Amino acid sequence: MKKARRITSMVMALAMMTGIMATATGCQSNANQSAASSAPASSQEASSEAASSQAEPEGKVLNIWCWNDEFQSRFNAYYPDVKEVAKDKSTTTLNDGTIVKWTINPNENNNYQNKLDAALQNQESAAADDKIDIFLVEADYALKYCNSDYTLDIKKDIGLTDSDLADQYKYTQDLVTDKSTGAIKATSWQATPGVYAYRRSFAKQVLGTDDPEKVQEQLSSWDKFDQVAEKVKKAGLLMLSSYEDDYRVFANNISQPWVDGTTVTVDPNVMRWVDQQKTFTQKGYTHKVRGQFTDPAWTADQGPKSKVFGFFYSTWGINFTLLGNSLAKPTSEGGKEEVGNGIYGDWAVCQGPQSYYWGGSWICGCKGSDNIGTIKKVMQALTCNKEIMKKITIDTQDYTNNKSAMNEIANSDYKSAFLGGQNHIKLFADVADKIDMKNCGPYDQGCTEKFTQAMNDYFDGSIDLAKAKANFEKAIKETYPELTEVKWPS
Amino acid sequence: MKTQNQTVRNTKRIRYTKWGYLFIAPFFLVFLIFQFIPLCSTIYYSFFKYFRSGLKIVGPIFIGFENYISLFSTDLPKYFGNTVIIWLIGFVPQIVISLLLAAWFTNTRLNLRCQGFFKTIIYMPNLIMAAAFSMLFYTLFTDNGPAKNILVSMGIVSSQFNFLASVSGTRGLIAFMNFLMWFGNTTILLMAAIMGIDPSLYEAAEIDGASSNQSFWMITMPLIRPIMAYVLITSMIGGLQMFDVPQILTNGVGNPDRTTMTMIMFVNNHMYSKNYGMAGAISNVLFILCAILSLIVYNSFTKKSSFDSPAQKRRGKVNG
Numbered sequence: 114m115k116k117a118r119r120i121t122s123m124v125m126a127l128a129m130m131t132g133i134m135a136t137a138t139g140c141q142s143n144a145n146q147s148a149a150s151s152a153p154a155s156s157q158e159a160s161s162e163a164a165s166s167q168a169e170p171e172g173k174v175l176n177i178w179c180w181n182d183e184f185q186s187r188f189n190a191y192y193p194d195v196k197e198v199a200k201d202k203s204t205t206t207l208n209d210g211t212i213v214k215w216t217i218n219p220n221e222n223n224n225y226q227n228k229l230d231a232a233l234q235n236q237e238s239a240a241a242d243d244k245i246d247i248f249l250v251e252a253d254y255a256l257k258y259c260n261s262d263y264t265l266d267i268k269k270d271i272g273l274t275d276s277d278l279a280d281q282y283k284y285t286q287d288l289v290t291d292k293s294t295g296a297i298k299a300t301s302w303q304a305t306p307g308v309y310a311y312r313r314s315f316a317k318q319v320l321g322t323d324d325p326e327k328v329q330e331q332l333s334s335w336d337k338f339d340q341v342a343e344k345v346k347k348a349g350l351l352m353l354s355s356y357e358d359d360y361r362v363f364a365n366n367i368s369q370p371w372v373d374g375t376t377v378t379v380d381p382n383v384m385r386w387v388d389q390q391k392t393f394t395q396k397g398y399t400h401k402v403r404g405q406f407t408d409p410a411w412t413a414d415q416g417p418k419s420k421v422f423g424f425f426y427s428t429w430g431i432n433f434t435l436l437g438n439s440l441a442k443p444t445s446e447g448g449k450e451e452v453g454n455g456i457y458g459d460w461a462v463c464q465g466p467q468s469y470y471w472g473g474s475w476i477c478g479c480k481g482s483d484n485i486g487t488i489k490k491v492m493q494a495l496t497c498n499k500e501i502m503k504k505i506t507i508d509t510q511d512y513t514n515n516k517s518a519m520n521e522i523a524n525s526d527y528k529s530a531f532l533g534g535q536n537h538i539k540l541f542a543d544v545a546d547k548i549d550m551k552n553c554g555p556y557d558q559g560c561t562e563k564f565t566q567a568m569n570d571y572f573d574g575s576i577d578l579a580k581a582k583a584n585f586e587k588a589i590k591e592t593y594p595e596l597t598e599v600k601w602p603s
Numbered sequence: 604m605k606t607q608n609q610t611v612r613n614t615k616r617i618r619y620t621k622w623g624y625l626f627i628a629p630f631f632l633v634f635l636i637f638q639f640i641p642l643c644s645t646i647y648y649s650f651f652k653y654f655r656s657g658l659k660i661v662g663p664i665f666i667g668f669e670n671y672i673s674l675f676s677t678d679l680p681k682y683f684g685n686t687v688i689i690w691l692i693g694f695v696p697q698i699v700i701s702l703l704l705a706a707w708f709t710n711t712r713l714n715l716r717c718q719g720f721f722k723t724i725i726y727m728p729n730l731i732m733a734a735a736f737s738m739l740f741y742t743l744f745t746d747n748g749p750a751k752n753i754l755v756s757m758g759i760v761s762s763q764f765n766f767l768a769s770v771s772g773t774r775g776l777i778a779f780m781n782f783l784m785w786f787g788n789t790t791i792l793l794m795a796a797i798m799g800i801d802p803s804l805y806e807a808a809e810i811d812g813a814s815s816n817q818s819f820w821m822i823t824m825p826l827i828r829p830i831m832a833y834v835l836i837t838s839m840i841g842g843l844q845m846f847d848v849p850q851i852l853t854n855g856v857g858n859p860d861r862t863t864m865t866m867i868m869f870v871n872n873h874m875y876s877k878n879y880g881m882a883g884a885i886s887n888v889l890f891i892l893c894a895i896l897s898l899i900v901y902n903s904f905t906k907k908s909s910f911d912s913p914a915q916k917r918r919g920k921v922n923g
Contacts, residue, residue, distance in 0.1 A: 222855060223875060257658060258658065260657065261657065261658040261659070263658065401746050402746075402747070403745075403858075404854060408745065410745060410746075410747040555657055559875070566856045569858065573768035573858075574768065575768045575769065575770070575858075575860055576859065580860060584861060587677070588872070591872040591875070592872065592875045593876055594654045594873075594881065595654075595656050595661065
């Protein structure tokens with residue numbers, strides 16, 4: 114009897130532990146289904162589907178998936194057919210009665226993509242009104258979706274024409290071109306050339322001038338950048354906030370894609386970033402923040418109490434992130450976006466040591482959508498319409514994906530009060546044409562993340578470089594089991 | 604007549620059993636669907652190459668024990684070691700302080716006031732979500748955080764010291780959080796155990812001139828051993844499954860140098876590419892390790908050991 118009781122209690126203890134196991138076995142049945150369903154449908158089939166669905170009545174619900182409210186706020190403010198927006202912003206009603214349903218899943222820890230992937234795999238079996246119609250992707254992982262069959266060809270399937278797309282920056286189309294078919298699979302309302310945003314007051318103090326052209330002269334190469342960093346340190350300030358602040362500038366100028374076949378190749382230019390950060394850390398030029406958006410210290414470094422000289426940011430970073438961070442009293446607490454609130458107006462932008470881009474959001478039409486007509490209208494209005502694009506830029510200081518509109522603003526007397534009266538659109542227009550996306554690939558996101566994380570320990574001084582390299586190799590193989598080898602520059 | 608009576612009694616008994624099964628059925632159904640079937644498929648898929656590359660699914664291809672072989676050629680023992688070390692440095696102070704508090708709270712001679720208040724306060728940290736707690740500690744103890752600045756200005760740590768870049772600092776913080784979250788729970792469990800002891804034993808000991816120290820070691824400790832075994836086993840299983848606190852504190856990296864990477868964080872790393880094969884293999888290894896450790900603990904706590912012999916000897920002497 115006693116023995117029996119003991120056995121029972123042990124069985125119960127084991128049963129408790131089985132909770133561990135459940136974590137590893139998510140939604141296998143779904144995965145199996147989609148393996149069957151992801152058989153490639155030829156584009157002809159897809160286009161005939163699109164043509165027929167245009168004739169059919171459109172679905173009453175337009176499901177849009179994204180990771181923050183950036184596109185939502187653009188949509189609500191600039192899409193001409195918006196009738197009303199729900200109080201909690203979860204839905205938007207269009208003039209023809211279509212209800213736009215917003216599904217926003219934050220990005221942290223790959224959350225957005227995990228949820229999106231799961232939803233895409235259920236796309237086929239979902240009810241018509243639950244199917245995703247539009248989802249947004251970022252540059253770092255755009256190819257993962259654009260190389261797949263889940264995205265619609267914006268010309269053949271959705272019906273945008275070459276003349277619609279003529280005014281867009283070419284790189285914004287190259288980046289989302291399906292590598293196997295050559296079809297353009299997404300379209301964006303923004304182009305995201307990167308610049309260096311610096312504090313005017315600090316530039317005057319350290320360099321004797323805050324004129325963007327003169328500052329650019331002193332920051333035009335990495336050697337000069339390092340020299341300025343030394344001066345900045347002497348003045349009691351910091352050059353950079355996070356270890357990762359200028360990673361993208363180096364990583365965008367690599368000479369080959371991260372991954373070829375199953376081999377990861379670390380580019381010499383990326384290793385140059387490692388050397389620079391190690392030196393900067395040892396000499397005390399940085400604030401040693403790990404990561405960027407996840408760390409409140411990084412955000413604070415863009416605010417009124419900061420000692421950081423400047424930040425590498427692209428277009429959206431200026432108006433969407435930096436502006437908000439620089440206010441002493443945020444707009445949510447009744448602060449105004451005006452000179453005098455925090456360090457509004459104390460910023461200026463210059464090109465920096467190397468040209469690069471950072472981020473950007475693309476709109477994808479999702480296969481299986483019953484709202485092709487609406488998707489076409491949305492894409493036309495928000496990514497091809499010159500007037501709307503121009504208005505977005507003037508209202509929000511965002512840089513939009515329309516060459517002629519941007520050139521008009523660049524050559525006008527447009528001024529940004531936030532940037533102390535600078536016409537930054539002119540600078541963006543100059544650098545946007547230089548962006549080269551030929552070395553981007555579907556592994557960029559994981560490589561960037563794992564590489565910077567592995568190197569952080571080396572910068573902190575807790576391990577040596579060889580160990581950090583080994584940790585990157587481990588992490589990247591965990592993340593992408595298909596990768597087998599990592600090559601380092603000699 | 605007699606036989607009829609008997610059959611009536613029998614059918615009654617059967618009907619009772621039926622109700623019993625009916626009442627426990629929901630648990631077993633839920634267990635079967637949400638635990639047992641996933642458990643079996645975890646074991647099953649751990650023998651397969653099965654992951655996602657982008658949106659493309661690779662496998663499942665049967666590869667035998669290859670996942671397990673590659674697992675042991677990587678750092679699995681290191682991650683298991685990390686987990687055990689972090690659990691131990693949290694659990695040792697946890698059990699000591701919980702025992703002490705439980706003994707004080709139940710001590711009739713001390714008769715502490717405001718017990719309800721203290722018990723609530725002690726239990727409070729357990730009510731906070733682990734992720735929020737961990738985020739809070741991250742903000743406090745980052746290199747530019749307030750807690751670090753205070754400690755530096757008090758002269759306790761040097762300004763060069765970075766909690767999240769040092770092995771002991773990071774492991775210490777994780778262990779400290781686990782300690783804070785769980786010592787209240789353990790205290791309450793141990794109090795229940797101590798209050799279950801017959802007070803006449805203590806009275807007898809007191810009459811015999813036992814100090815409170817002696818009655819704690821000779822009476823309390825041996826008699827709460829079943830609960831101690833329960834506390835130890837549940838805490839160990841919870842400790843081996845440690846995930847949310849280190850995951851949030853180190854942003855999923857297990858820095859510095861992967862020394863705070865726990866077993867479940869390692870599983871989670873493989874879930875980025877939905878690698879059911881490898882993740883399943885790690886889970887199975889962890890399952891087996893958990894089972895072995897639990898068996899050891901259970902056996903050592905339920906067998907008659909030398910632990911209670913002094914008390915018996917003493918009791919024998921008193922009686923004699």
